[in-house]
Amino acid sequence: MTTAKFITFEGIDGAGKSTHLSFVADLLRQRKKTVVVTREPGGTSLGEALRTILLHEKMHLETEALLMFAARREHIAQVIAPALERDDWVISDRFTDATFAYQGGGRKLDLKKLEILEQWVHPHLQPDLTLLFDVPLDVARARLDATRTLDKFEQEKADFFAATRAEYLRRAAEFPERFRIIDSTQTIAAIQEQLCNILAGLDH
Numbered sequence: 001m002t003t004a005k006f007i008t009f010e011g012i013d014g015a016g017k018s019t020h021l022s023f024v025a026d027l028l029r030q031r032k033k034t035v036v037v038t039r040e041p042g043g044t045s046l047g048e049a050l051r052t053i054l055l056h057e058k059m060h061l062e063t064e065a066l067l068m069f070a071a072r073r074e075h076i077a078q079v080i081a082p083a084l085e086r087d088d089w090v091i092s093d094r095f096t097d098a099t100f101a102y103q104g105g106g107r108k109l110d111l112k113k114l115e116i117l118e119q120w121v122h123p124h125l126q127p128d129l130t131l132l133f134d135v136p137l138d139v140a141r142a143r144l145d146a147t148r149t150l151d152k153f154e155q156e157k158a159d160f161f162a163a164t165r166a167e168y169l170r171r172a173a174e175f176p177e178r179f180r181i182i183d184s185t186q187t188i189a190a191i192q193e194q195l196c197n198i199l200a201g202l203d204h
Protein backbone atom coordinates (compact mmCIF):
# COMPACT_ATOMS: atom_id res chain seq x y z
CA MET A 1 0.00 0.00 0.00
CA THR A 2 1.34 3.45 -0.89
CA THR A 3 1.30 6.15 1.76
CA ALA A 4 3.02 9.02 -0.04
CA LYS A 5 1.04 12.24 -0.39
CA PHE A 6 0.63 14.84 -3.09
CA ILE A 7 0.84 18.35 -1.60
CA THR A 8 0.22 21.55 -3.54
CA PHE A 9 1.10 25.16 -2.64
CA GLU A 10 -1.23 27.90 -3.83
CA GLY A 11 -1.85 31.60 -3.39
CA ILE A 12 -1.69 34.90 -5.23
CA ASP A 13 1.75 36.15 -6.24
CA GLY A 14 3.62 37.54 -3.25
CA ALA A 15 1.63 35.53 -0.67
CA GLY A 16 4.79 33.71 0.48
CA LYS A 17 4.36 30.28 -1.07
CA SER A 18 7.94 29.86 -2.32
CA THR A 19 9.32 30.94 1.07
CA HIS A 20 7.75 27.91 2.74
CA LEU A 21 8.22 25.27 0.05
CA SER A 22 11.73 24.21 1.01
CA PHE A 23 10.80 24.35 4.70
CA VAL A 24 8.05 21.77 4.15
CA ALA A 25 10.29 19.61 1.93
CA ASP A 26 13.03 19.64 4.59
CA LEU A 27 10.54 18.79 7.32
CA LEU A 28 9.37 15.73 5.39
CA ARG A 29 12.93 14.67 4.60
CA GLN A 30 13.74 14.84 8.32
CA ARG A 31 10.93 12.33 8.72
CA LYS A 32 12.71 10.05 6.20
CA LYS A 33 10.36 10.70 3.33
CA THR A 34 11.65 10.84 -0.23
CA VAL A 35 10.33 14.12 -1.58
CA VAL A 36 10.01 15.36 -5.15
CA VAL A 37 9.72 19.15 -5.34
CA THR A 38 8.31 20.49 -8.57
CA ARG A 39 6.32 23.40 -9.99
CA GLU A 40 3.68 24.53 -12.47
CA PRO A 41 3.73 25.66 -15.10
CA GLY A 42 6.91 23.64 -15.49
CA GLY A 43 8.38 20.54 -13.90
CA THR A 44 9.48 18.96 -17.21
CA SER A 45 11.63 20.32 -20.03
CA LEU A 46 8.53 20.82 -22.19
CA GLY A 47 6.69 22.37 -19.23
CA GLU A 48 9.53 24.78 -18.52
CA ALA A 49 9.56 25.85 -22.19
CA LEU A 50 5.79 26.44 -21.99
CA ARG A 51 6.31 28.35 -18.72
CA THR A 52 8.63 30.83 -20.43
CA ILE A 53 6.01 31.45 -23.11
CA LEU A 54 3.11 31.61 -20.64
CA LEU A 55 4.83 34.05 -18.28
CA HIS A 56 6.04 36.43 -20.96
CA GLU A 57 3.82 36.34 -24.05
CA LYS A 58 0.35 37.74 -24.51
CA MET A 59 -2.14 35.22 -25.90
CA HIS A 60 -5.84 34.42 -26.11
CA LEU A 61 -7.26 33.49 -22.73
CA GLU A 62 -8.30 30.01 -23.89
CA THR A 63 -4.85 29.40 -25.38
CA GLU A 64 -3.40 30.27 -21.98
CA ALA A 65 -5.70 27.80 -20.19
CA LEU A 66 -5.02 25.06 -22.75
CA LEU A 67 -1.24 25.51 -22.48
CA MET A 68 -1.46 25.36 -18.67
CA PHE A 69 -3.24 22.03 -18.97
CA ALA A 70 -0.90 20.80 -21.73
CA ALA A 71 2.08 21.47 -19.46
CA ARG A 72 0.19 19.77 -16.62
CA ARG A 73 -0.52 16.66 -18.70
CA GLU A 74 3.19 16.23 -19.35
CA HIS A 75 4.02 17.01 -15.71
CA ILE A 76 1.64 14.32 -14.44
CA ALA A 77 2.88 11.75 -16.96
CA GLN A 78 6.58 12.36 -16.43
CA VAL A 79 6.89 13.47 -12.82
CA ILE A 80 3.86 13.34 -10.52
CA ALA A 81 2.32 9.94 -11.32
CA PRO A 82 5.65 8.04 -11.45
CA ALA A 83 6.75 9.60 -8.15
CA LEU A 84 3.52 8.68 -6.36
CA GLU A 85 3.75 5.16 -7.82
CA ARG A 86 7.27 4.88 -6.32
CA ASP A 87 5.72 6.03 -3.01
CA ASP A 88 7.65 9.31 -3.10
CA TRP A 89 5.98 12.42 -1.71
CA VAL A 90 5.31 15.17 -4.24
CA ILE A 91 5.26 18.88 -3.43
CA SER A 92 4.14 21.06 -6.30
CA ASP A 93 4.38 24.84 -6.37
CA ARG A 94 0.88 25.29 -7.91
CA PHE A 95 -1.44 22.85 -9.69
CA THR A 96 -4.98 22.96 -11.14
CA ASP A 97 -6.41 25.23 -8.43
CA ALA A 98 -4.14 27.94 -9.91
CA THR A 99 -5.84 27.60 -13.30
CA PHE A 100 -9.27 27.96 -11.69
CA ALA A 101 -8.05 30.96 -9.68
CA TYR A 102 -6.05 32.82 -12.36
CA GLN A 103 -7.68 31.90 -15.69
CA GLY A 104 -11.13 31.32 -14.15
CA GLY A 105 -11.30 33.89 -11.34
CA GLY A 106 -8.77 36.47 -12.54
CA ARG A 107 -9.43 36.31 -16.28
CA LYS A 108 -13.08 35.17 -16.09
CA LEU A 109 -12.82 32.07 -18.27
CA ASP A 110 -15.95 29.94 -17.84
CA LEU A 111 -15.20 27.54 -14.97
CA LYS A 112 -17.16 24.80 -16.75
CA LYS A 113 -14.55 24.78 -19.52
CA LEU A 114 -11.83 24.35 -16.91
CA GLU A 115 -13.76 21.52 -15.28
CA ILE A 116 -13.86 19.76 -18.66
CA LEU A 117 -10.07 20.10 -19.03
CA GLU A 118 -9.53 18.93 -15.47
CA GLN A 119 -11.67 15.84 -16.13
CA TRP A 120 -9.72 15.17 -19.30
CA VAL A 121 -6.22 15.68 -17.91
CA HIS A 122 -6.50 14.21 -14.42
CA PRO A 123 -9.87 12.55 -13.78
CA HIS A 124 -8.53 10.48 -10.88
CA LEU A 125 -5.80 12.66 -9.39
CA GLN A 126 -6.29 15.38 -6.75
CA PRO A 127 -3.87 16.72 -4.17
CA ASP A 128 -4.11 15.12 -0.72
CA LEU A 129 -3.36 18.52 0.79
CA THR A 130 -3.51 22.02 -0.66
CA LEU A 131 -1.86 24.79 1.36
CA LEU A 132 -3.46 28.10 0.41
CA PHE A 133 -1.24 31.03 1.41
CA ASP A 134 -3.67 33.87 1.81
CA VAL A 135 -2.91 37.58 2.18
CA PRO A 136 -4.67 40.85 1.46
CA LEU A 137 -3.70 42.28 -1.93
CA ASP A 138 -1.81 45.26 -0.58
CA VAL A 139 0.47 43.00 1.49
CA ALA A 140 1.20 40.75 -1.50
CA ARG A 141 1.84 43.74 -3.76
CA ALA A 142 4.24 45.35 -1.28
CA ARG A 143 6.19 42.08 -1.00
CA LEU A 144 6.43 41.73 -4.79
CA ASP A 145 7.45 45.34 -5.35
CA ALA A 146 10.20 44.97 -2.75
CA THR A 147 11.76 41.90 -4.29
CA ARG A 148 11.53 41.24 -8.01
CA THR A 149 11.03 42.11 -11.65
CA LEU A 150 7.41 41.33 -12.40
CA ASP A 151 6.26 38.75 -14.99
CA LYS A 152 3.07 38.94 -17.11
CA PHE A 153 0.77 37.77 -14.30
CA GLU A 154 2.46 39.79 -11.58
CA GLN A 155 1.91 42.96 -13.62
CA GLU A 156 -1.87 42.54 -13.48
CA LYS A 157 -4.02 45.11 -11.67
CA ALA A 158 -5.57 44.87 -8.20
CA ASP A 159 -9.01 43.75 -9.43
CA PHE A 160 -7.42 40.76 -11.21
CA PHE A 161 -5.77 39.62 -7.96
CA ALA A 162 -8.93 40.31 -5.95
CA ALA A 163 -10.85 37.96 -8.28
CA THR A 164 -8.01 35.41 -8.23
CA ARG A 165 -7.90 35.42 -4.44
CA ALA A 166 -11.71 35.17 -4.23
CA GLU A 167 -11.73 32.10 -6.49
CA TYR A 168 -9.01 30.44 -4.37
CA LEU A 169 -11.09 31.07 -1.24
CA ARG A 170 -14.24 29.81 -2.96
CA ARG A 171 -12.47 26.57 -3.88
CA ALA A 172 -11.09 26.22 -0.35
CA ALA A 173 -14.68 26.39 0.93
CA GLU A 174 -15.81 23.91 -1.75
CA PHE A 175 -13.08 21.35 -0.95
CA PRO A 176 -12.46 21.76 2.79
CA GLU A 177 -11.17 18.21 3.15
CA ARG A 178 -7.97 18.98 1.26
CA PHE A 179 -7.51 22.77 1.64
CA ARG A 180 -5.79 24.43 4.59
CA ILE A 181 -5.78 28.22 4.55
CA ILE A 182 -2.62 29.81 5.94
CA ASP A 183 -2.96 33.42 7.09
CA SER A 184 0.24 34.67 5.47
CA THR A 185 0.22 38.02 7.24
CA GLN A 186 1.67 36.10 10.21
CA THR A 187 5.41 36.00 10.79
CA ILE A 188 7.38 33.36 8.90
CA ALA A 189 8.07 31.59 12.23
CA ALA A 190 4.36 31.45 13.11
CA ILE A 191 3.53 30.08 9.66
CA GLN A 192 6.23 27.41 10.01
CA GLU A 193 4.75 26.31 13.31
CA GLN A 194 1.32 26.02 11.70
CA LEU A 195 2.81 24.03 8.81
CA CYS A 196 4.44 21.60 11.28
CA ASN A 197 1.06 20.98 12.90
CA ILE A 198 -0.72 20.47 9.59
CA LEU A 199 1.91 18.01 8.37
CA ALA A 200 1.89 16.09 11.63
CA GLY A 201 -1.78 15.42 10.98
CA LEU A 202 -1.10 14.22 7.45
CA ASP A 203 1.81 11.88 8.13
CA HIS A 204 0.63 8.89 10.12
Ligand SMILES: Nc1ncnc2c1ncn2[C@@H]1O[C@H](COP(=O)(O)OP(=O)(O)O)[C@@H](O)[C@H]1O
Binds near residue numbers: 015019144147184191
Ligand atom coordinates in the same frame (compact mmCIF):
# COMPACT_ATOMS: atom_id res chain seq x y z
N1 LIG B 1 5.19 35.85 6.39
C1 LIG B 1 5.99 36.73 5.78
N2 LIG B 1 6.28 37.90 6.37
C2 LIG B 1 7.06 38.82 5.74
N3 LIG B 1 7.61 38.66 4.52
C3 LIG B 1 7.35 37.51 3.87
C4 LIG B 1 6.53 36.50 4.46
N4 LIG B 1 6.45 35.46 3.59
C5 LIG B 1 7.18 35.81 2.51
N5 LIG B 1 7.73 37.03 2.67
C6 LIG B 1 8.56 37.76 1.70
O1 LIG B 1 7.71 38.16 0.64
C7 LIG B 1 8.37 38.03 -0.63
C8 LIG B 1 7.52 37.15 -1.56
O2 LIG B 1 7.49 35.83 -1.02
P1 LIG B 1 7.46 34.53 -1.96
O3 LIG B 1 7.59 33.36 -1.07
O4 LIG B 1 8.44 34.68 -3.09
O5 LIG B 1 5.97 34.64 -2.53
P2 LIG B 1 5.22 33.76 -3.61
O6 LIG B 1 6.04 32.55 -3.91
O7 LIG B 1 3.92 33.42 -2.94
O8 LIG B 1 5.01 34.66 -4.79
C9 LIG B 1 9.76 37.46 -0.32
O9 LIG B 1 10.67 38.51 -0.29
C10 LIG B 1 9.62 36.86 1.08
O10 LIG B 1 10.82 36.91 1.81
Ligand SMILES: Cc1cn([C@H]2C[C@H](O)[C@@H](COP(=O)(O)OP(=O)(O)O)O2)c(=O)[nH]c1=O
Binds near residue numbers: 055096153
Ligand atom coordinates in the same frame (compact mmCIF):
# COMPACT_ATOMS: atom_id res chain seq x y z
C1 LIG C 1 -0.03 26.83 -12.63
C2 LIG C 1 -0.57 28.17 -13.05
C3 LIG C 1 0.16 29.33 -12.82
N1 LIG C 1 -0.35 30.53 -13.24
C4 LIG C 1 0.44 31.75 -13.00
C5 LIG C 1 0.48 32.20 -11.56
C6 LIG C 1 1.82 32.88 -11.42
O1 LIG C 1 1.65 34.27 -11.64
C7 LIG C 1 2.64 32.32 -12.56
C8 LIG C 1 3.87 31.52 -12.12
O2 LIG C 1 3.69 31.05 -10.87
P1 LIG C 1 4.81 31.07 -9.74
O3 LIG C 1 5.67 29.88 -9.92
O4 LIG C 1 4.09 31.24 -8.46
O5 LIG C 1 5.66 32.37 -10.02
P2 LIG C 1 6.95 32.87 -9.26
O6 LIG C 1 8.02 31.82 -9.44
O7 LIG C 1 7.23 34.14 -9.98
O8 LIG C 1 6.55 33.01 -7.81
O9 LIG C 1 1.78 31.50 -13.33
C9 LIG C 1 -1.58 30.61 -13.87
O10 LIG C 1 -2.02 31.71 -14.24
N2 LIG C 1 -2.30 29.47 -14.09
C10 LIG C 1 -1.84 28.24 -13.71
O11 LIG C 1 -2.52 27.21 -13.94
